[in-house]
Amino acid sequence: MNATERPDNSAPLGNETKVAAFEIKHTQFLDQLGSALNSLPEFAKDPDELIRLYRAMVLTRLFDNKAIALQRTGKMGTYASSNGQEGVAVGMGSAMQPCDVFAPVYREYGTQFMRGVAMHEILLYWGGDERGMNYAQQRQDFPISVPIASQIPHAVGAAFAMKLRKEPRVSVGVLGDGASSKGDFYESLNIAGAWQLPVVIVIVNNQWAISLSRQQQSLAATLAQKGIAAGVPCEQVDGNDVIAMRYIMERALERARNGGGPTLIEALTYRMSDHTTADDASRYRPPAEVEEQRQFDPIMRLKNHLTHHFEWNDAKEQALQAECSAEIEAAVKRYLDTPPMPAESMFDHLYETLPAIYKEQRDEVMRLGSTAGGKDHG
């Protein structure tokens, strides 16, 4: 049944008029083979810019592979892979300005790297060290957020601060398809609309909320349409087409920056990996579905486009991969060479100034030293 039809298809009894109608647009520039479906935006005509996007996606993918290897060999804790979602992350990152604020979930490494978060910081975080959220080069962005959808109110709150101070900045909040079932998301999306705040909210629809498929999560035809009830402009984009992702993001950011209020974007992608390294997706997801999705890979798509139009070749690819790998290896070394914080550091940032009554507990931790409870990895 179509949601707009009356359940029994009966004729209306009262004076029935249409008071509102909605549609959701979907945007894509490149098909899965990398051919342009229509004319490309200006930035996509510049090969250097496309190679920059391509490099950011490749770096993120190689980082991801390395992080999983570190976890598998006991050198890091549980890790959430972003494999397959690099187009969304890099599209967002390339569209944002440094002064903007980013509130990620935990699969937006591509965006974070473009915004100055260091690879070794992400490794430290998943390696069990809070310093991995103290981004040395990125002081404003929110850290990774584990409680689902809870970061969306933060993005909206940051947008409030920008509007209050009349700053030409925009806040970007990201959530997954699963998180779009949560009240945090609906509540703050609604307020963002009511208060016309400069925020772009991106639902990264990777089709799976751990083991719950997109179809099981909601009867809605799109997740983008969840913005309609809030009166927030909303649209869908092929998130595996980095050109489309960046284009749609740029448009939404520009509108927000110019006082036009919030936008909700649903970026379609696919989680190629397990939910995390602690998950086994084969328990609930048919392997054939994953294989089917390989043809839509965002990196392959842009690579094909570069090969056909901008003389990308194996030699350039190898050089790029070598360069990225060296960068990643340096980050891994820095992570592995970082000694744990002293045990009493757990008191260091509890409050701006530690209340005197906690000094005794801190002293106990210091007295017992870093070896209390046995040695951990790292």
Place this chain on the structure above:
Amino acid sequence: MAEITMVEAINLALARSLADDPDVVVFGEDVGANGGVFRATVGLQKKFGSDRVLDAPLAETAIAGMAVGMATQGIKPVIEIQFMGFIYSAVDQIVNHASRMRNRTRGRLSCPMVLRTPHGGGIHAPEHHSESTESMFAHMPGLRVVIPSSPQRAYGLLLAAIRDPDPVIFLEPSRLYRLMKEEVNDDGEALPLDVCFQLRDGSDVTLVTWGAMVHETMQAAEQLASEGISAEVIDVATLKPLDMETILSSVAKTGRCVIVHEAARTCGIGAEIAAQLAERGLLSLFAPVQRVTGYDTIMPLFRLEKQYIPTPERIIAAVRKTLEAS
């Protein structure tokens, strides 16, 4: 200097903070044109504008979560949760984010925010409007929990809470909002956080309490004085972090302690105080520590709320027990 009620003192502290600091923002449900359901924010929107005093849609999770987002950008949000019974949807944001943003980012981001909410019963309110669940928040690392017991302390402690660089849960005993008037000098002077206030000097027994129960406790102390029993009364005021030094030194002097709170007994803050007295003050005690508290029941609807809330009689009975034991 005018004598004002506690709710007027709160309004005064909010107005003072809004005037002094352009980063202070007040928002919550019905706090704007309506001035809050208890009128704590009356007149603020008119005076400071609707971009700084805002009516939020009915969404406690988003109100708390947005405050976190604002605070990380250097805004000092003062949010109102209309009644403590409606705070639960905000708890995720308070516990998972506000309390730990500083720690998890190693000081890069922080949450200088205040969550105000009415606390406790005794005003014949509907269901879910009379809760006193302060120990839930006092249990959470990284938070401050503050509760005033008079107009002067409400003014000074709220100023301090708003100026504090960390998140503060500020509980306002609703039956004190208009119970009494006191002279409050609107001089912008904050009272110290993290310390108890000794309200009455005594030598036979220490009565430890906070919030609205300060009043029943002071009545009990008066009654005891007329019988020649000298009770010291301590208003804890900041429930977290807990100033045990003041309580311990008082008990070292009196040798007896009765803890009074409206909240349910099990895992109430009285249990924490009693535990610390056992750990650190046992040898100065002449008698077992007594607790006079709300019962381990659901807060009853208002026909029975007087039977739930500790009375001066129950407090006096507990004091007698400590005197009989030694």
